[in-house]
Amino acid sequence: MSPLLLADLTVFTLALLVGFEVISKVPATLHTPLMSGANAIHGVVIVGVMLLATMVSTPAGYALLAVAAFFGAMNVAGGYVVTDRMLAMFRSRS
Amino acid sequence: MSAFDTVMHLLYLACAVSFVVGLHLMNAPGTARRGNRISAAGMAVAIVVTAAVLGHDGGATAAGVVALAAGASAGIAAGTVTARRVQMTAMPQLVSLFNAVGGGAAALIALGDRPGTTSAAVAGVPDVLIGAVTFSGSLVASGKLAGKIAGRPIILPLGRPVTALLGAAAAGLAVVIVGFGAPAGALYGLAGCALAAGVLLTLPIGGADMPVVISLLNAFTGTAVAMAGFVLASTPLIIAGGLVGAAGAILTKLMADAMNRPVGAIIAGGYGTGDAVTVTAGAGSAAVRETTADDVALQLAYAERVVIVPGYGLAAAQAQHEAASLAEALAGQGVAVTYAIHPVAGRMPGHMNVLLAEANTPYELLRDLDEGNADLARADVALIIGGNDVTNPAARRPGNAVSGMPILDVDKARSVIVIKRSLGHGYAGIDNELYTDPRTAMLFADAKAGLTAILTALHAYRSTA
Numbered sequence: 001m002s003p004l005l006l007a008d009l010t011v012f013t014l015a016l017l018v019g020f021e022v023i024s025k026v027p028a029t030l031h032t033p034l035m036s037g038a039n040a041i042h043g044v045v046i047v048g049v050m051l052l053a054t055m056v057s058t059p060a061g062y063a064l065l066a067v068a069a070f071f072g073a074m075n076v077a078g079g080y081v082v083t084d085r086m087l088a089m090f091r092s093r094s
Numbered sequence: 095m096s097a098f099d100t101v102m103h104l105l106y107l108a109c110a111v112s113f114v115v116g117l118h119l120m121n122a123p124g125t126a127r128r129g130n131r132i133s134a135a136g137m138a139v140a141i142v143v144t145a146a147v148l149g150h151d152g153g154a155t156a157a158g159v160v161a162l163a164a165g166a167s168a169g170i171a172a173g174t175v176t177a178r179r180v181q182m183t184a185m186p187q188l189v190s191l192f193n194a195v196g197g198g199a200a201a202l203i204a205l206g207d208r209p210g211t212t213s214a215a216v217a218g219v220p221d222v223l224i225g226a227v228t229f230s231g232s233l234v235a236s237g238k239l240a241g242k243i244a245g246r247p248i249i250l251p252l253g254r255p256v257t258a259l260l261g262a263a264a265a266g267l268a269v270v271i272v273g274f275g276a277p278a279g280a281l282y283g284l285a286g287c288a289l290a291a292g293v294l295l296t297l298p299i300g301g302a303d304m305p306v307v308i309s310l311l312n313a314f315t316g317t318a319v320a321m322a323g324f325v326l327a328s329t330p331l332i333i334a335g336g337l338v339g340a341a342g343a344i345l346t347k348l349m350a351d352a353m354n355r356p357v358g359a360i361i362a363g364g365y366g367t368g369d370a371v372t373v374t375a376g377a378g379s380a381a382v383r384e385t386t387a388d389d390v391a392l393q394l395a396y397a398e399r400v401v402i403v404p405g406y407g408l409a410a411a412q413a414q415h416e417a418a419s420l421a422e423a424l425a426g427q428g429v430a431v432t433y434a435i436h437p438v439a440g441r442m443p444g445h446m447n448v449l450l451a452e453a454n455t456p457y458e459l460l461r462d463l464d465e466g467n468a469d470l471a472r473a474d475v476a477l478i479i480g481g482n483d484v485t486n487p488a489a490r491r492p493g494n495a496v497s498g499m500p501i502l503d504v505d506k507a508r509s510v511i512v513i514k515r516s517l518g519h520g521y522a523g524i525d526n527e528l529y530t531d532p533r534t535a536m537l538f539a540d541a542k543a544g545l546t547a548i549l550t551a552l553h554a555y556r557s558t559a
Binding site: 001002004005008011012013014015016017018019020022023024025026027028029030031032033034035036037038039040041042043044045046047048049050051052053054055056057061062063064065066067068069070071072073074075076077078079080081082083084085086087088089090091092093 | 109110113114116117118120121122123124126127129130131133134137140141144145147148151153154155157158159161162163164165166167168169170172173174176177178180182185188189192193195196198199200202203205206207213308309312315316319320322323324326327328329330331332333334335336337338339340341342343344345348435437440442443444445447448451452454456457458459460462463
């Protein structure tokens with residue numbers, strides 16, 4: 001196993017643990033915005049799609065890149081907007 | 095490492111921190127919106143940094159940049175417009191759709207960047223597999239939630255043998271991908287198998303199990319994105335994917351526990367009858383006491399503590415505003431009103447809370463299972479609106495379809511009013527003995543119509559009294 005892969009694996013494991021720790025404290029009231037917000041965070045896949053742009057060089061590759069960019073951008077933009085819309089509705093009694 | 099690379103990596107680290115801080119702030123309604131915005135700001139930085147890296151390294155061709163920009167612009171437009179327009183009742187299918195495209199993008203990354211090394215190929219296999227299963231599975235789930243695909247379990251002939259065959263083919267292709275330098279044909283073949291499997295796995299799952307399914311698919315997408323991060327050696331993807339994977343896993347567990355059903359059995363599917371309401375003869379049974387909107391209004395007006403138990407019927411009838419108006423009118427008369435919300439009351443975790451928040455219900459009044467049961471034990475009236483299985487006392491006894499499921503103890507309240515269209519069964523398909531309890535009165539009506547009638551009666555009573 002390469003040192004790079006080992007470092008990535010370490011980061012992944014710790015991210016999982018941090019995720020469990022942080023998210024298990026979210027109350028049931030906020031579970032939908034939590035899922036939607038987490039959904040938006042995996043929209044970080046758009047960063048991966050951008051990196052993919054340096055690796056394709058065929059028409060088929062460009063087509064695949066465009067579709068991936070559409071998917072990733074829809075995920076990230078829509079995810080954050082809809083989460084914000086939901087959270088704006090949660091009002092206190094005052 | 096050059097100074098440029100160092101700065102970029104530190105900025106990526108800051109993004110990861112913003113995701114964690116953002117999620118952390120989601121643990122209270124007062125700070126959650128700020129949390130989401132911090133997370134969004136981190137995301138914006140990650141995207142700008144990546145654009146800077148592309149510009150600095152100059153690795154992308156002009157055609158690549160055009161394809162990327164065109165796809166991304168269309169995606170931003172599509173995502174933003176649907177996110178702005180969606181009704182809160184339609185939230186589960188939209189979240190499911192965004193989940194689908196996220197998984198699809200993760201799978202496409204491994205297809206586009208054919209893994210060059212063995213360790214990249216080892217990550218590429220789960221990336222394509224999980225990403226593609228999530229893509230097609232979430233689309234089917236979204237269709238079921240939107241009512242475009244029947245909510246009942248759809249059992250295809252030979253569905254299971256075909257799924258098993260697809261699994262075997264996927265395993266064979268995985269060996270080829272890892273052992274023989276990830277040939278494009280094998281990667282596309284794997285994606286095809288996974289897409290078909292995603293459909294076959296989701297179709298047999300009934301509508302009632304959807305909160306579990308979309309939580310699980312959310313965890314899958316997180317994992318797929320993390321795997322894409324391994325393929326590209328990109329730390330932000332690995333961290334964000336891990337965080338989301340954990341979030342999805344926790345919600346999956348919570349939802350499965352709330353139904354007292356093992357996740358495996360839910361995936362196996364075939365449970366429940368879906369969204370169709372079985373309309374049986376309403377007031378036919380002599381043991382059931384039927385009431386009128388006028389009587390309900392009177393009973394509520396004289397109560398000191400009322401606990402409203404909203405169920406799927408409220409969401410389906412979009413009656414959250416009427417429920418909130420009734421609660422407000424009662425509160426205006428000095429009645430203490432709270433909402434007891436079962437974890438699986440809606441179509442996704444916490445869905446009912448969002449619907450009630452939309453109707454301007456203060457979040458302090460929204461109680462979870464334990465808090466709700468504490469309120470119910472002291473309540474004069476438990477008002478159940480379109481809920482069934484989650485209130486069935488039979489769950490406390492072994493040997494039936496809801497045994498062991500945590501329920502809202504509505505029968506601990508002094509009296510119970512159920513607004514329901516008919517005596518039809520819930521998803522579990524069994525009688526609810528609550529309805530024949532002598533302290534229970536049934537108001538047979540659609541949630542919206544029933545609540546409106548009660549509200550009218552309440553106003554009429556107040557103006558005469």
